[in-house]
Amino acid sequence: MEIERKFLMDSFPPLPVVSEALMLQGYLCCAPVVRIRSKETAGQTDYKLCFKGQGTLVREEIELPLDAQTFQQLSTLLSGTFIRKEWKTYALENGLLLECSLVDSGTSHAFYYAEVEFESVKQAHAFVPPSYLGKEVTDDPSYSMNQYWQRTRL
Numbered sequence: 001m002e003i004e005r006k007f008l009m010d011s012f013p014p015l016p017v018v019s020e021a022l023m024l025q026g027y028l029c030c031a032p033v034v035r036i037r038s039k040e041t042a043g044q045t046d047y048k049l050c051f052k053g054q055g056t057l058v059r060e061e062i063e064l065p066l067d068a069q070t071f072q073q074l075s076t077l078l079s080g081t082f083i084r085k086e087w088k089t090y091a092l093e094n095g096l097l098l099e100c101s102l103v104d105s106g107t108s109h110a111f112y113y114a115e116v117e118f119e120s121v122k123q124a125h126a127f128v129p130p131s132y133l134g135k136e137v138t139d140d141p142s143y144s145m146n147q148y149w150q151r152t153r154l
Contacts, residue, residue: 002052002061002117003124006143007133009112012100014132015090023101024082026075026153030146036066036074039087047071052146056139057124080153083145092116096127103145109152113143 025037033052038045047068053060066074075082086102100114114133118124129136137143 001058003058003119003121004115004117005057005124005127005129005136005138007114007116007129008135008137008143009100009114009133011112012088012102013090013098013114013130015098018089018091018097020086020088023085023087025085025145025149026078026080026082027146027149028074028077030150033144033146035146036071036078038071049074056141058121080149083149083153092130103148104152113137 019041021039021041023037023039025035028034028036032054033050035050035052037048037050039048045068047066047070049064049066051060051062084104086105088100090098090100092098096116096118098114098116100112102110102112104110116124116127118127141147
């Protein structure tokens with residue numbers, strides 16, 4: 001189960017970076033969401049296959065590891081190009097992590113967004129966003145990455 005709130009941003013926040021990576025993700029199916037993703041961190045690349053259920057604040061998420069060869073084979077099934085994300089994480093209070101991405105840098109549709117994942121719906125509702133987070137888009141499905149992929153890749 002995934003419980004997260006999403007926000008738009010103008011840039012990466014002025015905080016110490018905990019980790020960073022370059023991600024590529026593509027969608028094999030958007031209803032239900034079936035996604036492949038590579039995540040390159042310090043010369044090491046991990047590959048995942050992800051299934052996501054319906055919902056905004058709360059939805060089912062199942063992630064499975066892939067090997068490089070299977071990832072490459074699945075990537076040939078994509079009907080569009082990968083989304084490129086420059087991804088950084090930052091520590092917040094109460095042990096929470098802020099995950100921020102610059103999506104498709106250098107394109108006319110590039111944008112920054114942030115996600116905070118929670119252990120419970122109660123914790124998610126109690127979260128007070130820091131001032132550097134912009135408009136909250138949690139409940140707007142048009143800001144989901146699979147919707148973005150459909151708008152910009154198909």
